[in-house]
């Protein structure tokens with residue numbers, strides 16, 4: 001089968017597919033003897049770029065040649081780039097290197113990889129989503145779709161525990177991010193009248209700077225001070241090599257403490273070997289405030305959906321292996337907690353979703369294989385049991401001119417509002433601002449507001465204006481709509497926005513000539529047309 005699901009994580013990434021029985025399975029990373037690949041890239045020299053655990057091991061010694069946590073940068077405006085050996089890398093290109101490593105895992109085991117679904121955090125906006133998709137394409141993958149991480153985790157869980165209507169809280173504590181999502185699973189019927197399970201995201205929350213790394217940092221400080229006590233030194237007297245030695249052993253010690261009551265680490269303290277024993281109870285005590293912090297985010301997210309009664313709490317993310325997390329969540333939701341494949345659930349859910357999409361389309365090579373093999377009947381049964389209903393992560397609409405009233409108002413009309421069912425489509429007809437206008441520069445915005453219109457949004461030249469920062473208005477790109485000579489100001493121009501999990505599609509049709517425009521330009525430098533107030537659309541025909 002050549003259809004795969006990919007969890008492109010902040011600290012660890014994972015790739016999965018459905019096996020010949022239709023059950024999701026992760027492709028092992030034999031080199032690191034792990035189910036996951038560390039999302040860390042080490043630029044050793046111009047001929048060698050290393051991804052995974054080996055790269056991670058260079059964080060302390062060659063930190064300036066290592067890139068990690070790149071997911072935090074992807075799709076951000078004015079994002080930083082990285083330079084190594086005379087080459088410049090964008091976050092998209094670094095992410096593509098991680099995806100290539102995952103692709104190589106499949107190929108090294110004799111598999112072929114064509115269609116993929118990549119997961120993204122539910123709070124990712126459009127730019128982060130399209131940058132993720134771009135990274136996939138750069139890695140030579142055909143990205144069928146993106147899917148929200150908690151939706152994928154819920155899909156993977158429900159594939160095993162098929163149940164009727166449930167409200168699930170997904171508690172995803174990874175290496176550097178904490179995401180809380182409330183999803184609803186409900187039974188519904190598809191077009192062919194078959195019962196299917198629908199998954200809807202009801203609320204999201206969390207913190208993109210909270211994760212396993214915070215536990216690592218506490219443990220690092222604890223071990224550092226223990227080394228000082230053992231050797232009669234002050235922290236300032238501890239040499240850099242010793243600090244590096246501690247740093248490189250912290251994560252392993254933390255993982256040991258998930259299994260055992262105590263962990264031993266041997267550190268070379270300024271040349272003298274020192275053994276430190278950490279008790280799980282001490283580790284839990286020194287990090288109890290971080291556990292409490294995650295629970296506060298759970299409460300804050302639940303406040304957004306006061307009517308939701310949580311049936312199940314799904315623990316995902318590698319950090320939920322820590323017993324202190326399981327206990328804290330269990331205390332708040334007694335009898336409702338399910339630990340479900342913490343580091344694999346997201347990738348497995350993506351693999352299930354990828355197969356669902358391929359079955360729907362029915363054209364992929366994977367489909368052919370299934371039909372000819374005849375063995376994977378079960379896979380079809382499994383995937384045809386679900387539909388995924390994601391919601392728009394932002395509101396979207398064009399910047400237009402309201403000409404009613406004494407003074408022109410430049411507004412953003414929200415076509416599609418945050419939380420709407422995807423795919424979402426909305427069309428509205430506008431008109432050129434003036435007679436004989438040569439063209440329109442149609443600007444598409446995303447924002448966090450649920451209002452129908454935002455004022456002011458753009459200035460007279462159509463550039464984004466300062467609005468309430470809480471609305472987070474971002475110019476996504478522009479569409480140049482050329483108008484034939486002598487176009488009257490009453491010519492209807494129909495503008496359509498379509499939003500799905502992979503991005504926004506904008507098109508404009510001159511309904512007099514039926515000419516359609518859909519080349520959406522994302523950066524200002526792509527547009528070599530002079531900006532002016534004349535290049536606008538107005539709201540109604542007056």
Ligand code: ADP
Nearest residue numbers: 009010011012174175212255258317318319321
């Ligand atoms: P991501 O943040 O990329 O989504 P994961 O969900 O795989 O990644 O979580 C990675 C985090 O989980 C890291 O901080 C890692 O140290 C931690 N982790 C993995 N396994 C364990 C374990 N057995 N005990 C404690 N922490 C773990």
Ligand code: MG
Nearest residue numbers: 009010174317
């Ligand atoms: Mg994750």
